Amino acid sequence: xxxxxxxxxxxxxxxxxxxxxxxxxxxxxxxxxxxxxxxxxxxxxxxxxxxxxxxxxxxxxxxxxxxxxxxxxxxxxxxxxxxxxxxxxxxxxxxxxxxxxxxxxxxxxxxxxxxxxxxxxxxxxxxxxxxxxxxxxxxxxxxxxxxxxxxxxxxxxxxxxxxxxxxxxxxxxxxxxxxxxxxxxxxxxxxxxxxxxxxxxxxxxxxxxxxxxxxxxxxxxxxxxxxxxxxxxxxxxxxxxxxxxxxxxxxxxxxxxxxxxxxxxxxxxxxxxxxxxxxxxxxxxxxxxxxxxxxxxxxxxxxxxxxxxxxxxxxxxxxxxxxxxxxxxxxxxxxxxxxxxxxxxxxxxxxxxx
Numbered sequence: 019x020x021x022x023x024x025x026x027x028x029x030x031x032x033x034x035x036x037x038x039x040x041x042x043x044x045x046x047x048x049x050x051x052x053x054x055x056x057x058x059x060x061x062x063x064x065x066x067x068x069x070x071x072x073x074x075x076x077x078x079x080x081x082x083x084x085x086x087x088x089x090x091x092x093x094x095x096x097x098x099x100x101x102x103x104x105x106x107x108x109x110x111x112x113x114x115x116x117x118x119x120x121x122x123x124x125x126x127x128x129x130x131x132x133x134x135x136x137x138x139x140x141x142x143x144x145x146x147x148x149x150x151x152x153x154x155x156x157x158x159x160x161x162x163x164x165x166x167x168x169x170x171x172x173x174x175x176x177x178x179x180x181x182x183x184x185x186x187x188x189x190x191x192x193x194x195x196x197x198x199x200x201x202x203x204x205x206x207x208x209x210x211x212x213x214x215x216x217x218x219x220x221x222x223x224x225x226x227x228x229x230x231x232x233x234x235x236x237x238x239x240x241x242x243x244x245x246x247x248x249x250x251x252x253x254x255x256x257x258x259x260x261x262x263x264x265x266x267x268x269x270x271x272x273x274x275x276x277x278x279x280x281x282x283x284x285x286x287x288x289x290x291x292x293x294x295x296x297x298x299x300x301x302x303x304x305x306x307x308x309x310x311x312x313x314x315x316x317x318x319x320x321x322x323x324x325x326x327x328x329x330x331x332x333x334x335x336x337x338x339x340x341x342x343x344x345x346x347x348x349x350x351x352x353x354x355x356x357x358x359x360x361x362x363x364x365x366x367x368x369x370x371x372x
Contacts, residue, residue: 025191040154050164052192053143056171058161066128075185078167083133084160089152104228111227114144116201116218170332198326216356260364262332270347271372280372288342298345321353
């Protein structure tokens with residue numbers, strides 16, 4: 019398959035390209051496109067064959083449900099039922115935006131799209147290119163992240179091409195993703211809302227908008243290769259994700275100097291073995307590490323910048339063929355919870371406490 023790569027500016031959208039991309043999806047093909055979170059791999063959400071193509075292109079397990087993307091609130095009732103008032107309040111505040119909500123599905127959503135579940139995950143992205151594509155495609159686009167399964171999610175079109183060139187019909191290059199981490203996922207099929215994946219929309223933001231607290235849930239074994247019999251309701255709950263090709267270890271400690279000292283000792287050992295080393299650091303500590311490649315995610319207090327930088331840095335380490343990677347840990351409050359969630363999955367839950 020020849021993959022066409024087309025550049026589009028979000029503030030100057032070429033409608034001709036969007037119409038062609040929409041026709042591809044309507045006919046059962048696949049189009050990778052930018053969103054405000056990461057790049058997505060889009061197919062017709064109401065066509066089971068299209069969803070099977072998404073799984074095949076990504077090498078993704080078929081029990082890992084896809085997120086259905088919509089562009090208008092009035093399109094929600096066709097695919098979701100039993101929508102509680104708390105979810106409507108949350109949508110009123112954060113749709114369009116980096117928020118996915120899970121509802122009981124209607125009959126028009128095929129089981130291939132939902133991983134065989136009776137529930138459906140739905141999101142309305144804020145990226146203008148994404149929403150224009152959804153409308154051009156008929157209103158319902160199933161779209162996981164546009165990467166090979168298990169790899170770091172792409173925040174640039176060049177990383178989509180690296181993973182999926184020859185596997186999809188078109189890649190729309192809309193520049194760098196604004197947020198850099200996938201959406202928050204909230205399950206509204208339980209008695210009380212439950213956060214299945216942390217993201218830009220935090221627990222406190224959900225509580226304030228929905229008028230009720232949201233619990234948190236992860237599936238045992240997620241990220242560490244452990245077995246789990248429960249079918250995951252949302253992407254990223256069961257399987258290892260975001261992994262660079264090199265081994266990644268997260269180092270946590272109460273004192274920054276102890277974390278830095280431990281990483282420096284480990285780097286010396288890895289270098290003695292002839293391995294190429296890398297460190298994920300912050301602006302405050304980057305200068306202390308004697309690694310082959312030291313990359314700062316920004317200032318420690320700037321969680322938005324850290325989130326935006328993380329997946330790009332993991333991809334850059336792959337470009338540089340880094341074999342051994344160490345990362346400082348981050349606070350788990352607010353958006354830091356999402357940052358650590360992604361780091362832990364990328365590391366296969368390999369964390370050292372010093």
